[in-house]
Amino acid sequence: MEFVELIKTPRVDNVILHRPFLPTVEGTLCLTGHHLILSSRQDNTEELWLLHSNIDSIEKRFTGSMGTIIIRCKDLRIIQLDIPGMDECLNISSSIEALSSLDSVTLMYPFFYRPMFEVIEEGWHSFLPEQEFALLNSVTDEWRLSYVNKDYSLCPSYPQIVTVPKSIDDELLKKVAMFRYLGRFPVLSYYHKKNGMVMMRSSQPLTGTNGRRCKEDEKLINATLRAGKRGYIIDTRSINVAQQARARGGGFEQEVHYPQWRRIHKSIERCNILQESFIKLVEACTDQSHSVDRWLSKLEASNWLTHVKDILTAACLAAQCVDREGASVLVHGSEGTDSTLQVTSLAQIILDPSSRSIRGFEALIEREWLQAGHPFQLRCAQSAYSSSKQKAEAPTFMLFLDCVWQIQRQFPCSFEFNELFLIMLFEHSYASQFGTYLGNNEAERQRLKLQEKTVSLWSWVNRPTELERFVNPLFEANSLVIWPSVAPQSLQLWEGVFLRWNRSSKYLDEAYEEMIHIIEQNKELQTKVNALRRQLAELETEDGIHESP
């Protein structure tokens, strides 16, 4: 299929663009295979380049011969195009509709995008499991890398290389995989250097109604326990949901077979409920009525902040078990690809100072989301404005970022990255020129040959010129565990994402720049003073030498 076939009218003149908080622009609208471009053809007015894949829904209206297209984007922005001529308007809108819902991944923009920048560090190789393991191996020898999933046959959603206890051989892993839903056997998620405790993740065990057991599974997770110590299993489903799962062959670890483990249920909502919550929240945020009551009711009815709180609470529990109780933890829900990852990755933010650095956070996303098999393509196919029937969409990753933002807000000096970094990650997970978030797991990514055919997001982000924008000027490395408050009063709506397009950030941006400016100046002066001091000290010692004879 050729894109040209989908583009009925490639160019329309005298189109008027309305965007929030920016003056209207009149110019020429062009459609390409991947972009909607509006250019005023004048110097000093910026052009609009909008990725078709960023378009969540479109709405058209006609008044006389003038058509209006309202485009709602996955990054929650809403723009409006006034197009003269009804035919042109219809053509444009049907082209956009077709181009924004391409079925084949290989037609996506990342496969066509050629970077205009020099790749300094190849992002596809930035976070290799072997490197990550080398770090772990320097502190403990109780773990090994297993290549049992080399051809993705044991577990299609796991990467080729996983970290497992050294005492467990591949044969045993194969048996455990049979006992876990979708083959997701327990693997290492995090090693707490402070006390050697670990966090593992998996999917639910397939105990079914007759309470099947698997000795190998028990052996595998028991291998992570210290003698005489108990561990915790955090199930992200309510006890009822976990019971119901047994009828469909799933289930949970029973006390009789796992006597050394205590199971705790911390219910976190998933998929449809989260997507609905997301839609309701965005709807509330764009509500134009001027009533405070209505706004607060809608905010409450969306339940978004309740979800944020539930996830943070579960993550704090996991972190508490590891750090305070000195116990090992296994986290799972049903598939182990959504709420499980929210909990394990947030627990690491709380526990591990290195995951609060830019590199560390990127590594965390690579490890705990991309390689761990979070189905990004399914979850992020549509965003909050889509009216099409939901399938597997859910703002799982977005909620994780929101939770990180909440912690960041409570510990503003403990993160090396700023809010913009989180927003950027959110945007790219929904629409991007980079291949990083394409596909649903490593197996799919390999089949798509993303490494050869697309550019990694990290290749772009980790260039010094880009990084500059994402550094938190207030950062001071904090080597402690940071315990966020999960009291409802301490959680806030993430304005930077949800109110970004309906409030002007001009003055807030100014303040932020002023802060950066002051800090820069401060650093500069300090270096100058230090240099001069050193010079003086040197001269004084020279003096000493001269004077001594």
Next chain:
Amino acid sequence: MEFSELIKVSKVDDVVLYRPFVAPVKGTLCISSHHLLFSSGTEGTMELWLLIRNIDAVEKRLMASSGTITLKCKDFKILQLDITGMEECLNIASSIEALLSQNSLDMMYPFFFRPTYMNMLEGWDQYSPERELAMLADHTDAFRISYINKDFAVCFSYPSVLIVPKSIDDEVLKKSAKFRQGGRFPYLSYYHKKNGKMIFRSSQPLIGPNVRRCKEDEGLLGTIVGSDERAYVLDTRSSQSIQQAKVMGGGTESTSNYRNWKRLQKALERGRILQESLIKLVEACNDQSHNMDRWLSKLENSKWLSHVQSILNAACMVAQCVEREEASVLVHGSEGTDTTLQVTSLAQVILDPDCRTLMGFQSLIEREWLQAGHPFQARCTRSAYSHAKLKQEAPTFLLFLDCCWQLMRQFPCSLEFNEQFLITLFEQAYASSFGTFLANNEKERFNNNVKEKTHSLWSWINSQSEHKRYINPFYSRNLFTIWPSIQPQSLQLWQGLFFRWNSLTQHKNEVWNAINNIINCEFWHSHKDKERHDLHLSLNTTEEQLSK
């Protein structure tokens, strides 16, 4: 009446004090006539001085041989004292209650506060109508000073020296005063230099059910605006309350008798409703249940943010009339001492860059709240925890500060002062060592010799050590009008105030410390510049020596 008679026990040992954020401390509790003093007496002694006036509610729980007193303060802080001995506990509680019930003005702490490092006369003359007129004279000569209220006879809640239009003589003012509730005739609140338009404030006209008129009052408003100009009266009451007011002898200007003046209405809540809103809000903030829905429902139920929105909305409307429509505005509700002042003072913060400086804001408070006769004493006797029956308490001033905070959040570089300054003003309005917020108007302050016998808050705030605590490091003067967004989504709960004693704001302090460190570095750099200069000199001399 002697304080000592009220204090049944002045000292108790082995008291355990629980405060937010810090571990409990054991020590000695003393009660003086105005303070509760707690001292740990051990190494690294910790002392706590609490103004008794700051206590809003005393709650006691008694066990067999001990008791617990919970002190809920007007600044929302909660302290707990565990006291051994039931007798002592009861005595302490009743002493505090007795001291609290002392309401006579000259018994208040400001009359006893005598710091050696301060001069008593300073700060009281910071704002004067004469100086204000002199500054106005650069732009207009339409005003003069009037002394008709010299002995507060024309209007008890106005100051003695007034700035009035030149074109209006004292007799007209007197007549107009008779026609306005409490004698509060239309008075200049703000002169917009950019276009010469003005904001006036007054109380309601006494029109009554028989539609009384007052030619002088009409003439006064007629002369303020030219015959072909348009102007607005903004009434801060609902149509219903205006109707009710008419029955009681009040009312609002009719358009037929006040030509050129168009009527606008923005209903703002007052009195008891606001106080109840504050009580509900603080209750919600202290709620310990970990339920998000419950918190958001309670926040909504308190209606606090709705009040903030309404006030901002009315102020924006006034500012818009002045700046965009180029029309003068008269603002009033009934008495003209509460909602009226919220609206006129906020409109000035929005319009006038001078009000957004630390000194300018103090002048604004002095002019639009203290001299304008906002009854601070009546409004701030009780705060959010009090069980006492409500009388005239209302968080009118606190709501104004909250609105300023919302502006500050939306325009972080445009105000010279910081959040801490607003919090300090709130605290001082409710309990203070200074005389500034004492009494209900200038007349009461004059009769009690407040200016002679107490210290001014402003002189303390502007002292070198204090002043720098209130400066916003991001400030850069913004000459434009700052139009806030009043979308509900743009308004936020003032966490820095309402969560101040929950652990939630600790992180905020962390940032401020970081920022302050940097700011201090800026000061430090000026030293460093000197040091660098010295280094250069010594480098030069060493080099010279070397070359020799």
